[in-house]
Structure formats: structure tokens, C-alpha cells
Amino acid sequence: MNLSPLIFSVLLIGGVPSLAGQDDKRFIEFQRRGSTETYDFSTVQVLQPGRFTIVSTSIDDADVMKLKLKVLDTLRTYCKQPSGTYPAPTDLFILGPPDMAVESIEVQSISRPVTGRNISTKYVSWHYPYDRLALHTVAGKVAPMDGHLDCKDELPNEEKYFAQRTEIMNGIRIKELFDCKTGRTGSLYNDDDDPNQVFTTFVKPLTYGHRVYDEICLRVTNEAPHSPE
Numbered sequence: 001m002n003l004s005p006l007i008f009s010v011l012l013i014g015g016v017p018s019l020a021g022q023d024d025k026r027f028i029e030f031q032r033r034g035s036t037e038t039y040d041f042s043t044v045q046v047l048q049p050g051r052f053t054i055v056s057t058s059i060d061d062a063d064v065m066k067l068k069l070k071v072l073d074t075l076r077t078y079c080k081q082p083s084g085t086y087p088a089p090t091d092l093f094i095l096g097p098p099d100m101a102v103e104s105i106e107v108q109s110i111s112r113p114v115t116g117r118n119i120s121t122k123y124v125s126w127h128y129p130y131d132r133l134a135l136h137t138v139a140g141k142v143a144p145m146d147g148h149l150d151c152k153d154e155l156p157n158e159e160k161y162f163a164q165r166t167e168i169m170n171g172i173r174i175k176e177l178f179d180c181k182t183g184r185t186g187s188l189y190n191d192d193d194d195p196n197q198v199f200t201t202f203v204k205p206l207t208y209g210h211r212v213y214d215e216i217c218l219r220v221t222n223e224a225p226h227s228p229e
Helices: 061-076 158-170 208-221
Strands: 025-031 033-049 051-060 082-085 107-116 117-127 146-152 173-179 185-190 201-202
Touching: 025 082, 025 208, 051 061, 061 117, 061 146, 061 158, 107 158, 146 158, 173 208
Parallel strands: none
Antiparallel strands: 025 033, 033 051, 051 173, 082 107, 107 117, 117 146, 173 185, 185 201
């Protein structure tokens, strides 16, 4: 399974492009907190002047990947537990002392109606207690990200477990839409998504998303892109 960049509408602050691969004009890398995003210029599809799609992959740093895999395997053992909260094992703190609040592992049983009957599922989650993995918004808010897993009754949902494990190890791949004439970006999550119907948002100044937008647009169009205020 492949990788993808974090959605630009999230617009995390920080991260500076690394042009270490500048000799190979096919790729450009951007270092984020805990991960690296790589854009492949061989995948560019021009839709109209200044408007195109490009594929990127995002893969976690080695220590972050190790943490996420350990958290996923730990959550897997909680499927047999009843709904409630449970203290997080201290062996999960492999990135060092937590610098955010340490929350409990939460087990939730959720029922939803399906074709006239209620279907119950169990959901296990835990927030990573590290600012490095948190979501930093343009408004200055910081929200912890989490690891999670669906269960089937008292057992892990093995299909989703292995899918998440593969995604953590191989990264995420997403096709991104850039409109360099209007200062907008968006994401295509499925191969059959229509680029003309993709929801886009304006890039915001002084953000990670804006830095990526400027660099990618310049490299593809050889022109300075429109920069919204």
C-alpha cells in the first residue's frame, strides 16, 4: 500500500523543503514533524495552464513508525476488554518522556442500525502524548493525533489491522491537485475521482502548505504562483 501527504487543508505550521535530491529532478522532499513527504514530478498531469495533479507519498520517521506499530499491536490486545478506559502501558513511551497529557486507552462499543437490525462494533483508541505528532492548526490550536483499531466482537478486525500495519510501514500515497493561478489545493483519494469536482481550499500564508504550494508550482510551471493574501 502506498503513501500520501497530509491534506493541505490541515496546513501545519513548520517544515522546510529539503532539496537533498536536487540532482534528481524527478523528486522533491519536504520534512515534516515525524515524517517526510516526497513528490514525484513524473506523475504530473496537466489539466490546464497552471492547474495540475501530482502524486506524493508520506512516510514516518523510523522512530515514529516504531511507535505507531507498537501502539497498534497494543490496542489489538484490548479488543477483549469491556468498554471503558484503561491506563496506558509505560512501554508505549518510546519517543522519550511525553510532552503532552497522557490519556487512557479507550474502548468503545458502538451500535448502529443496518437493514433493520443493530450492528455492534468495538473501537479502541489512544492519543499519542507527543507534540511532535500533534496537529498544529493555523489558528494556533494543538490537537493530539491517535492510534486506533476496530474490533470484531472480542477479536481484532484482522483485515483492518493488517491494512493499518501495511500503511504505517509503507506510507500513504495521495494524488494532490494544485491550482497555481488561484492559490488553491485539494486531494484526490480515489483513482476515479474527477479533478474538476475535487474540493479545494486556499493556501494560507506562512504555513507548511503554502511553502509546498510555492515550491511545487514553481517547479512544474516555471512561474511564480499566485499567492493569496
